[in-house]
Amino acid sequence: MSTAPDxxxxxxxxPAASLDLIAESQRRVRRGTEPDCRLICLVWGIAWAxxxxxxxxxxxxxxVPGVVAYVVFGTLLAVAVVVTIVHSARRAAxxxxxxxxxxxxxxxxxxxxxxxxPFVIAGLGRAGASDDVTGLASNALACVIIGVMYLTGGxxxxxxxxxxxxxxxxxxxxxxxMAGMPATYLVMATVGGGxxxxxxxxxxxxxxxxRAGARR
Amino acid sequence: MTELDTVIHAPARLRVVxxxxxxxxxxxxxxxxxxxxxxxxxxxxxxHLRKLEDAGYVRQTKEFAGRRPVTYLALTTDGRRAxxxxxTTLQDLLRGAGS
Numbered sequence: 001m002s003t004a005p006d007x008x009x010x011x012x013x014x015p016a017a018s019l020d021l022i023a024e025s026q027r028r029v030r031r032g033t034e035p036d037c038r039l040i041c042l043v044w045g046i047a048w049a050x051x052x053x054x055x056x057x058x059x060x061x062x063x064v065p066g067v068v069a070y071v072v073f074g075t076l077l078a079v080a081v082v083v084t085i086v087h088s089a090r091r092a093a094x095x096x097x098x099x100x101x102x103x104x105x106x107x108x109x110x111x112x113x114x115x116x117x118p119f120v121i122a123g124l125g126r127a128g129a130s131d132d133v134t135g136l137a138s139n140a141l142a143c144v145i146i147g148v149m150y151l152t153g154g155x156x157x158x159x160x161x162x163x164x165x166x167x168x169x170x171x172x173x174x175x176x177x178m179a180g181m182p183a184t185y186l187v188m189a190t191v192g193g194g195x196x197x198x199x200x201x202x203x204x205x206x207x208x209x210x211r212a213g214a215r216r
Numbered sequence: 217m218t219e220l221d222t223v224i225h226a227p228a229r230l231r232v233v234x235x236x237x238x239x240x241x242x243x244x245x246x247x248x249x250x251x252x253x254x255x256x257x258x259x260x261x262x263x264h265l266r267k268l269e270d271a272g273y274v275r276q277t278k279e280f281a282g283r284r285p286v287t288y289l290a291l292t293t294d295g296r297r298a299x300x301x302x303x304t305t306l307q308d309l310l311r312g313a314g315s
Contacts, residue, residue: 029238094249
């Protein structure tokens with residue numbers, strides 16, 4: 001346990017140093033209590049880019065994606081979900097209040113939405129939807145759920161990064177559905193996964209610039 | 217107003233207050249999480265929290281999570297106002313020094 005900051009405690013600072021200290025403390029609070037969008041975006045970017053490329057490659061060869069391709073895709077998405085939940089829960093731990101309750105309810109909405117999701121897709125299949133329609137609809141519905149959840153999350157928590165992600169996913173879903181099968185998977189991998197990775201790089205550059213600015 | 221609030225105007229307490237002020241209104245933080253964010257010893261943090269509580273700036277709520285005691289901390293309305301006045305005074309002082 002470090003005690004370095006304590007040793008300065010009895011020496012008042014000048015106004016500029018005090019304002020710097022306030023800004024640094026508040027940055028630490030954000031880092032310590034809010035999820036790091038760069039990590040979440042990176043994990044989802046890899047999951048989407050690799051997972052959808054595997055689906056696309058398999059669908060091109062077989063007409064529809066094979067079982068192995070779905071297993072790889074499902075595993076990657078499951079890892080991304082677990083990383084997101086564990087990371088967000090760790091950051092939120094140790095605080096409580098109206099904001100925390102809203103976060104818990106928002107988290108529960110994810111489970112509700114994706115709990116209903118397989119029934120909607122199964123219902124389409126039972127109503128006679130072809131493999132192509134089922135494939136397109138399952139992608140499109142997932143994009144709409146994730147996109148709208150991120151948009152509402154961004155609006156509720158005042159998080160611009162989350163809002164941008166939501167808008168990107170929603171748009172990707174629209175473009176990918178219009179591309180048809182199996183090109184939809186390629187659009188999801190490049191525009192969706194590639195987009196996540198590009199956003200991660202932009203955030204990382206902005207983060208490094210802010211940190212360099214704070215040191216000056 | 218050009219007098220800085222002496223309760224807040226000490227680096228360690230300023231870090232405590234600005235950390236608590238960064239939480240949303242109505243939000244509370246555990247002692248352990250605050251200690252981790254501030255990287256302070258438990259004893260030192262307790263001392264500064266007591267001074268802030270005596271000034272009416274910080275509210276402590278002690279509860280049990282199972283058998284484990286947990287202390288939640290938050291700024292009071294007076295504490296939040298004092299911090300806003302303090303930052304306004306700092307900015308006024310800086311503007312005065314710059315003009």
